[in-house]
Amino acid sequence: MSSRTVFAAIAGRANVGKSSLINALVGERIAIVSGKPQTTRTKITGILTEGDIQYVFIDTPGIQKVRNKLATHMNNAVRDSIPGTDAALLVADITAEPGEFEEKLINALRSEGIPVILLLNKTDLITDDEKKTAAAEKYSSLYDFAAVLPISVLKREGIGDVLAETARFAKEGPHYYPDDKFTDQPEEILAAEMIRGRLFNAMYDEIPHGIAVTVEKMSESVSGKGEDILNIDAVIYCERESHKGMVIGKGGAMLKKIGSAARADLEEFFEIRVNLKLWVKVKEDWRNKESLIRSFGLSEKD
Numbered sequence: 001m002s003s004r005t006v007f008a009a010i011a012g013r014a015n016v017g018k019s020s021l022i023n024a025l026v027g028e029r030i031a032i033v034s035g036k037p038q039t040t041r042t043k044i045t046g047i048l049t050e051g052d053i054q055y056v057f058i059d060t061p062g063i064q065k066v067r068n069k070l071a072t073h074m075n076n077a078v079r080d081s082i083p084g085t086d087a088a089l090l091v092a093d094i095t096a097e098p099g100e101f102e103e104k105l106i107n108a109l110r111s112e113g114i115p116v117i118l119l120l121n122k123t124d125l126i127t128d129d130e131k132k133t134a135a136a137e138k139y140s141s142l143y144d145f146a147a148v149l150p151i152s153v154l155k156r157e158g159i160g161d162v163l164a165e166t167a168r169f170a171k172e173g174p175h176y177y178p179d180d181k182f183t184d185q186p187e188e189i190l191a192a193e194m195i196r197g198r199l200f201n202a203m204y205d206e207i208p209h210g211i212a213v214t215v216e217k218m219s220e221s222v223s224g225k226g227e228d229i230l231n232i233d234a235v236i237y238c239e240r241e242s243h244k245g246m247v248i249g250k251g252g253a254m255l256k257k258i259g260s261a262a263r264a265d266l267e268e269f270f271e272i273r274v275n276l277k278l279w280v281k282v283k284e285d286w287r288n289k290e291s292l293i294r295s296f297g298l299s300e301k302d
């Protein structure tokens with residue numbers, strides 16, 4: 001049987017559902033999802049192998065106005081993800097008009113000569129079919145898309161169509177990754193992101209954007225009862241003392257809540273008992289310090 005591989009970048013403005021989509025496509029929670037814009041900070045590879053075809057999807061941060069050095073790195077991660085891919089999946093919110101961000105992205109994709117599949121996500125939010133068609137028409141006047149698909153990642157509608165359209169751009173050749181691999185992210189990064197995801201979701205209204213999580217140590221041991229345990233030591237970095245206080249919460253309540261939710265996620269993902277230790281530290285203005293951005297694994301140059 002001949003084998004084929006397709007590389008597809010997932011791009012779009014913040015909060016449109018790119019990370020939700022990569023998780024749905026791959027069938028694993030490899031990218032964190034939140035209702036807050038600018039959740040994803042680096043590019044994340046999700047892999048799906050079905051029969052002879054391997055899909056390599058690259059989730060990217062939502063493009064944004066540059067407010068600090070981290071934002072520049074996030075936008076660069078998008079720019080660096082596009083060249084060399086066989087197709088781009090441009091995700092947009094079907095309830096919103098195309099704007100400056102979409103036009104910029106479309107222009108960048110046009111200049112790279114990459115076929116673009118437009119995914120109009122969140123169809124579950126509109127019941128009127130005419131509105132769906134109107135959105136598709138508005139976008140279609142901007143570019144000659146390879147396909148325009150209305151989808152709802154939330155309802156799992158249209159995911160199969162996304163795969164079918166992406167498969168059209170697959171190229172003959174050996175698979176790039178082993179067939180059972182679903183992400184190229186190291187375990188430490190996956191674990192750190194799961195913790196950051198819980199922080200984002202537990203502190204929805206007050207969460208400061210300047211939060212980073214690093215996993216300092218991951219090691220396995222055996223408990224007194226002979227049970228395998230994964231020990232994870234992680235540090236939550238905040239930009240200010242006041243933020244640290246918020247993350248810890250009254251009597252440590254918030255940190256406890258985040259810790260136990262994150263531990264449950266980690267146990268489900270790694271399929272092993274997890275002993276999670278969390279520390280909270282302050283690194284002032286880290287989002288403007290290149291060395292810290294790099295040490296948190298957020299520099300695209302690494």
Ligand SMILES: Nc1nc2c(ncn2[C@@H]2O[C@H](COP(=O)(O)OP(=O)(O)OP(=O)(O)O)[C@@H](O)[C@H]2O)c(=O)[nH]1
Pocket residue numbers: 012013014015016017018019020021032033034035036037038039040041060061062063121122123124125151152153154155
């Ligand atoms: N109603 C609805 N909500 C959705 C759908 N897909 C994703 N969402 C929600 O949209 C929000 C943003 O989802 P993400 O997947 O984090 O979006 P993103 O594009 O990766 O965002 P950034 O990483 O910040 O650029 C979350 O609250 C999701 O639950 C959908 O099909 N319908």
Ligand SMILES: [Mg+2]
Pocket residue numbers: 018019020031032033039040060061062
């Ligand atoms: Mg995302």
